[in-house]
Amino acid sequence: MKHYTRTPTDDPRITRLRARLAEIPERPGVYLHRNAGGEVIYVGKARNLRARVSSYIVGRGARDGKTMSLILEIESIDFVVTNNELEAILLENNLIKQYQPRFNVLLRDDKSYPYLKVTLSEDYPRVVFTRRVHRGRGDAYFGPFFAGTARKMLKLIGDQFRLRTCDLEIVEGKSAVARPCLYYDMHQCPGPCVAGLTTRAEYRRVVDDVMLFLGGRNRELLDALKERMYAAAEAEQFEVARHCRDLIRTVERTQSEQQVASPGDADADVWGVWEEGGDVAVAVFVMRGGNLVDRKEVFWEKVSGYDAPSFLAEVVQRFYEDNLFIPGDVVVPVELDENELVAEWLSSKRGRRVSIRVPKKGRAVDLLGLATKNAHLSHGSRFRTSKQTRLESAATRLAEILGVDGELRRIESFDISNFQGTDSVAGMVVYESGKLDPKQYRLFNIKSVEGADDFRSIAEAVGRRYARVIAEERSMPDLILIDGGRGQLNAARAALEKLDKGSIPIAGLAKREEEIYLPDADEPLRLEKRDPALQLLQQIRDETHRFSITSHRKKRSRRTLTSELDALEGIGEKRKRTLLEHFGSVSAVRQASVQDLAKVLGPRVGRALWAQLNGAGK
Known part of the structure; x- marks a missing residue:
């Protein structure tokens, strides 16, 4: 929802921020918003610092909910001037990593994904499984991967490339132990722990092969292995040639398992995005040397004021900040905010040109569609499950609050809708097993009531509904919810008592104060607005109201049309x-x-x- 506001001029906080605004230059740079506790809550970059910051303080345009919430918390503003926009984007990324501001888009979900680390800081590097990325030590990181993919790759590297797996501190030219371990005898390690068994140069060549493999640069690796195999065969080093042959087969087999081809033979990342209700799923297809080598997924819940170009621009920056390898082609569904600037930043990190583009034709369009489809499916799987889990937890809490024995697996809810007493209908919706089930919704045309009488109307609907349930020997619901207060609740309960079903749990939810009325309680129950039990009742009540009023309008429209015709x-x-x-x-x-x-x-x-x-x- 957009809010159109004008910041009040008599607010001392705004007066103070406006005074600060006069000190901010019209230069490129980075600004930091802080709250009353001094916490950095947002970091942003700008071509013109004063113009950008003033949009928060004196702007009058449409603002989304996230921006409004941010503005209300700003107590002070810091800034850093840079020489150009590229320096600004680099500094912005570093500050976001440092402060983790809650109003910035952060790749929090990536923490659950593992990386493979090549310990280049050691004389004889290893490949290890890790969930933490520590820059500045000289180590190389590949990923993030799915956990299963990472462990499979780690095992394959151990079996085929024969790097050491121990954590001994090994220095070139010195023996760390008297004799090598069993892995050396099994030809699974070259034995760098004992001086003289291998050289650092030979070992590093294998490390280079591993890094090509992990980086998806299989064609370069295959060319190097084939050249090495032929040279070894000519020199009659048949064991070396056989090992190269086995590695070639492993790489080719891995390559053949990756069926999706990228446009041309280029390295590319293809970004698919799906958003519903502020919940966002991103699927990135990692294409290397023309093949799909990995797929990465990241999720965000309740992104306020979602805007695809600005959201994706920030996510792309966060994503590549911690990625060792940046492809030359980044395929996205929409043009990013400051697309050229983000591309320039990626190019500076890569050392070569990076293109960020929205494809118009060709294979890239098909790949983008496939990535988007994957994001859609992942979104449904992730958020449908989490939403249902939240609803089930809320139902458990609601049962405790209402004193209901057992689970609230099925809730049936009623609401009355009419216009000046005409065309009265009662809508009934069903919540069952953690979700609303539209297939079970029912509509009752009120027959015995003339004029606007919600009490008698609700009594008729409840009576008709459960008389039929009893006649058909079906199960009663675990809870009946009435949209209304004490009067509607009593009318519904009286209808149940006539059917000898007065013991069925029943509650009323009044709209104005969101009070919960119970049959035997003198005072209504009031829950905190964020209480999941109240939110569940509100969701069911609101859906009942929507269903009943929509049905009433259709009925009235039919009658009006019929009478006039x-x-x-x-x-x-x-x-x-x-x-x-x-x-x-x-x-x-x-x-x-x-x-x-x-x-x-x-x-x-x-x-x-x-x-x-x-x-x-x-």
Whole structure:
């Protein structure tokens, strides 16, 4: 939801921030917003610091909920001037990593994904499984991977490339132990722990092979291995040649398992994004040398004021800040905010040009569609499950609050809708096993009540519903929810008592104060707004209200259309239904052209109806 606001000028906080604004130069740089406790809550970059910061303090345009929440917390502003925009984006990334501001988009979910670390800081590096990235030590990180993928890769490297797996401190030219371990005898390690068994140069060549493999640069690796194999065969070093052959087969087998081809043979990352209700799923297809070598997923819950270009721009920066390898081609579904600047920053990190583009045709369009589909599926799997789990937990808490024995697996909720006492209907919705089930919704046309009488109307609907449930020998719900206060609740309970079902748990939820009414409680129950039990009741109540009022409007529209068309000549029940289904309302019928009416009713009847509606011939 957009909020259109003008910041009050008499607020001392705003006055203080405006005074600070005068000190901020019109230069590129980075700004930091702090709250009353001095905590950095947002870090941003700007071409023009003063103009950008002033948009928070004196801006009058549309603002999303996230921005409004941020503005209300800003107590002080710091800034750092840079020489250009590229320096600003580099500094922004470093400060976000340092402060982890809660109003910035952070790749928090990446913490659950593992990396493979090549310990280049050691004379004889290892490949290890890790969930923490420590920059500045000279080690290389690959990932993040799915945990299963990372462990599979680690085992394959251990079996085929024969790097050491021990954690001994090994220095070139010195023996760390008297004799090598069993892995050396099994040809699973070259034995760098004992001086003279291998050289650092030989060992480092294997490390280079591993890094090509982990980086997805299989073609370069295959070319190097084949050249090495032929050279070893010519020198009659058949054991070395055989090992190179085995490595070639391993790499080719791994390559053949990756069926999806990227556009051309280039390295590319293809970004698929899916957002619903502020919940966002991102799927990144990692293409190396023309093949899909990995897929990465990241999720965010309740992103306030979601805007795809700005959100994705920030996510792309966070994603590549901690990635060792940056491809030359980044394929995205929408053009990023400051697309050229982000591409320039990536190019500076990579040391070569990086393109960020939205494809218009070719294989890249197909890959983007596939990545988006994966993001959609992952979104459904992740958030449908988490939402259902939250609802089930809320139902458990609600049962405790209401003193209901057992689980609240099924809740049936009722609401009355009418217009000045006419066309009264009762809507009933069903919550079952952690979700609302529209297939079980029911609508009751109120028959025994004239005028606006919600109490008698709710009694009729409840009585009819459960008389039928009893007659059909079906199970009663675990809880009945009534949209209303004490009066509606008592009317519904009286209807249940007539059916000898007065012991069924029942509650009323009043809209204005969100108070929960219970049959035997003198005072309504009031829960905190964030209480999941109250939120569950509100969700069910609001859905019931939506269903009942929508159904009432349809009924009223049909009646209005029918009554107004009754006076027209040549329009019987069948044609009235046809008009209703096609146009939906009397006003739409009146506004229809003679051609539109002729298409629905035929030329002769259509012209005659148009003439009657428009007073032709009077």
